[in-house]
Amino acid sequence: MKQRIERFTSTERIAHWMVALSFLYSALTGLALWSHRMFWLAAVFGGGETVRGWHPIGGIVFALLLAFIFRNWAAQMKLDADDRRWLAVSHKYAMNQEEGVPAAGRFNAGQKMLFWLQSSSALLLFASGLVLWFPEWMPRGLRLAAVLLHPVAAVASIGGIIVHIYMTTLVVPGALRAMARGWVTPRWAASHHAKWYRDLDRR
Amino acid sequence: MIETVAKLVDTTLCIGCKACEVACQEWNDQEFTTGVFRNTYQTLPDLAPNFWNLIKFSEHDINGEQHWLMAKYQCMHCADAGCIKACPAPGAIVRRPNGIVDFVHENCIGCGYCITGCPFDVPRLSPKTRKVYKCTLCSDRVAAGLEPACIKTCPTNCLTFGSRNDLKFLAEKRAEELRKDGLANAGVYDGPGVGGTNVLYVLKHADRPQDYGLPKDPRIPWTVSLWKGPLKWLGNTVFFGGLLAALVHYIKVGPKEAHDEAEN
Numbered sequence: 001m002k003q004r005i006e007r008f009t010s011t012e013r014i015a016h017w018m019v020a021l022s023f024l025y026s027a028l029t030g031l032a033l034w035s036h037r038m039f040w041l042a043a044v045f046g047g048g049e050t051v052r053g054w055h056p057i058g059g060i061v062f063a064l065l066l067a068f069i070f071r072n073w074a075a076q077m078k079l080d081a082d083d084r085r086w087l088a089v090s091h092k093y094a095m096n097q098e099e100g101v102p103a104a105g106r107f108n109a110g111q112k113m114l115f116w117l118q119s120s121s122a123l124l125l126f127a128s129g130l131v132l133w134f135p136e137w138m139p140r141g142l143r144l145a146a147v148l149l150h151p152v153a154a155v156a157s158i159g160g161i162i163v164h165i166y167m168t169t170l171v172v173p174g175a176l177r178a179m180a181r182g183w184v185t186p187r188w189a190a191s192h193h194a195k196w197y198r199d200l201d202r203r
Numbered sequence: 204m205i206e207t208v209a210k211l212v213d214t215t216l217c218i219g220c221k222a223c224e225v226a227c228q229e230w231n232d233q234e235f236t237t238g239v240f241r242n243t244y245q246t247l248p249d250l251a252p253n254f255w256n257l258i259k260f261s262e263h264d265i266n267g268e269q270h271w272l273m274a275k276y277q278c279m280h281c282a283d284a285g286c287i288k289a290c291p292a293p294g295a296i297v298r299r300p301n302g303i304v305d306f307v308h309e310n311c312i313g314c315g316y317c318i319t320g321c322p323f324d325v326p327r328l329s330p331k332t333r334k335v336y337k338c339t340l341c342s343d344r345v346a347a348g349l350e351p352a353c354i355k356t357c358p359t360n361c362l363t364f365g366s367r368n369d370l371k372f373l374a375e376k377r378a379e380e381l382r383k384d385g386l387a388n389a390g391v392y393d394g395p396g397v398g399g400t401n402v403l404y405v406l407k408h409a410d411r412p413q414d415y416g417l418p419k420d421p422r423i424p425w426t427v428s429l430w431k432g433p434l435k436w437l438g439n440t441v442f443f444g445g446l447l448a449a450l451v452h453y454i455k456v457g458p459k460e461a462h463d464e465a466e467n
Contacts (some may be wrong), residue, residue, distance in 0.1 A: 031442075033291035033314070035435065048292050048312035049333070094452070096459050135315030136328045143319040147289065148426040148434070155438040162445035170449070171458050191461035 004183040005200065013182055015069050022062035027158055029055040034151065056133040063126040070119050076106060077116065082195070083109035103194035110167075117160045124153035207302035208345060209280075209367035209401040210354060211374055214415065215381065215389075216361035217273045219258060221246055223353035223362065227256040230341065230352035250276065252329035255338040256353055259416035265408060274404065274415035275353070275362070277338035278325045280304045282398030285423040288431050289320025302367065302401045303340045311335055322397060322421040340401070367401055374403045381407065396422040 008016070029051045032041035042051045079087075082102040086093070086109040093101050093110070107115070131138045131146035138146075168175040174188045189197040224246060228235055233253040241248065245260040256277045263270045284304050290296045295310035296317060306317075306326070313333035317326045326337045341351035349355070350364040363370060374391045381389035390409025394400035400421075406412060413419050 034438065036291070036293045039291070039293050042312075048310070052312040052314050052333075094456070096456055132314070132316075135318055136330070140319070140324065144424050144426045147316065147319050148430050151430055151434055151438065155434070155441050159441040159445055162442070162449065166449040166452075170453050173458055174461065185461070188461045192459070 003186055005186060005189050005197075006182055007178040007184045007189070008182050010182065012069075012072065013179060015065060015072070016179055019062060019065040019069055022058055022065060023157075023161065026055060026058040026062050027154070027161070029058060030154055031158075034154075056129055059125065059129050063122055066118065066122045073115060074119075077112045079109060079112055080105075083112060086110075087113070103198075104192065104196070105199075106193060106196040108193065114160050114164055118157055121153040121157035121160075124149055125157065128153065205300040207367040207401060208340070209302070209365065209370045209403055210340065210351065211363040211365070211370040211403045211405070212275045213361050213363070213374075213377060213405040214272070214274050215377075215405060215407055216359045217258070217275070218359055218361075219244055219260060219271075219273045220358060221258055222356045222358060223275060224254075224256050224258060226352040226356035227338070228254070230344070231255065231339075244271075244273075250325060250327055250337075252327040252331075252336045255336065261414060261416060263414045265411075265414070270408075270414075272408075272415050274406075274417060275402075276323075276325075276416060277353075277402065278304060278340070279323050279394060279397075279421075280340055280401035281322075281394060281421075282400070283423065285320035285322050285397065285427060286317035286326060287320075288423055289316040289427050291316060299342060301345065303342045303345065304401075305339055305342050306335060306337060308332075308334045320423065320427045322394075322418060322423060367399075367403075370403055374405050377405050378409070381405070392417060394421045396420050 025045075028041055029045050031038050032045065032048075032051055033039075033055070039048070042048045045051050045054070082105075085102045086104065089101055090110065092099070093108075128146035128150040131142045132150055135143055168179065172192060174184055175192075178184045178188075186197065189200070227233075233255075236247075236251060236253060238247050243260055245258065247254055247257060250257050256275065259272075259274050259276045261272050263272055280303055282302070284296070284298065286304065287296045287298060291314060292310050292312045294307055295312065296304065296306055298304050311334045313328065313335065315326075315328045315335060317335055318324070318328065326335045328335050341349070341353075344351055354362040354364040363373065371391070371393065374393075378389045378391050386407050388408050388410045390406060392404040392406050392409055392412050393402075404412075404415075404417070406415060408414060411419075
């Protein structure tokens with residue numbers, strides 16, 4: 001049997017897939033309201049009134065789960081000097097060139113940036129979403145800000161997730177299995193997260 | 204071509220009788236919600252889901268003179284309607300060929316974006332039905348060749364119904380008359396910032412519409428315009444450009460294969 005290294009604990013994996021599902025629901029029902037041309041998505045999720053009623057609840061579930069993930073991961077997501085150098089040559093990483101790309105820890109700088117992008121946009125989505133949920137109780141100034149900030153944050157977060165899903169399903173074979181079943185091979189770890197692999201070895 | 208219809212409110216002829224409020228409630232079969240007396244000649248403090256036409260009453264001291272200002276407040280039926288711009292549900296808010304902005308409640312999802320999009324803050328969300336309501340300019344009566352209920356009942360001819368062009372002409376003429384009579388600031392209020400409203404006002408103090416409870420320079424809020432304009436383009440570029448970029452990247456660059464260093 002191939003040697004297995006634990007990459008994500010079961011708690012991390014369950015939290016990830018719950019947040020992924022609630023994100024997908026919130027994003028798709030949100031996109032239904034983004035443009036008249038995408039309103040057909042509302043029919044998929046039970047009609048316009050159902051979407052209006054449940055999108056905020058999906059959003060609350062997403063925000064709570066993300067807060068849990070944030071608590072678990074925030075300390076590991078701080079950018080170090082290597083990460084900053086990684087970001088400076090991220091175009092090389094994108095083109096699959098390995099020359100001059102610093103070795104990554106448990107999370108590479110791209111993943112860390114995604115974490116901060118999702119956390120900050122979720123905070124913005126949550127705050128503006130509360131305002132949009134109960135327009136009848138909210139002062140006009142807040143509503144005027146919320147109708148702009150909510151879609152701004154949504155565009156940022158959906159844009160980030162498009163990259164995230166593409167990377168983990170198609171660009172890095174083994175990443176999806178790591179998040180689903182929790183393990184990777186030593187070869188995988190050494191290739192994609194060399195610093196993390198070395199630190200594991202030392203222990 | 205169908206002519207754009209409009210209401211003319213000549214505030215100089217309003218005696219504050221509130222017959223138009225009652226007629227509106229009666230014709231639209233609205234339950235009347237009683238309020239608390241607030242030491243004012245205004246019936247209710249604000250519009251409500253079941254109260255679409257309010258005579259705003261305000262007292263103002265203008266150049267040492269005491270003024271009782273009354274202005275009918277309801278949906279303005281804008282040519283460039285902020286509610287329509289903000290509404291995410293196709294067909295929930297429509298602009299009829301005669302210029303009436305109408306809510307179609309079976310398509311309304313109750314999000315309340317129209318309330319935020321409206322420069323006049325007119326639509327009201329009903330907690331009971333979770334739908335939004337406002338003046339229909341009696342589109343049902345107008346379709347049958349009748350004038351709106353408020354206009355039918357007005358005892359002083361303060362309210363007139365007709366084609367917008369005719370009423371604009373009448374309003375300007377009346378304002379000129381008033382200016383000749385010594386009311387130097389008399390003028391017409393019809394919201395040029397929203398492409399013109401289909402409710403026109405003749406005001407004695409057209410230089411200070413806010414004193415009547417009307418916004419000074421009504422425009423679709425910039426956050427709503429930004430959201431429905433440039434942001435929508437940017438967002439669509441991110442969504443569809445992102446998917447396209449992923450496809451091109453996969454074909455041209457492809458996956459990162461793990462290498463064998465670890466086993467060496």
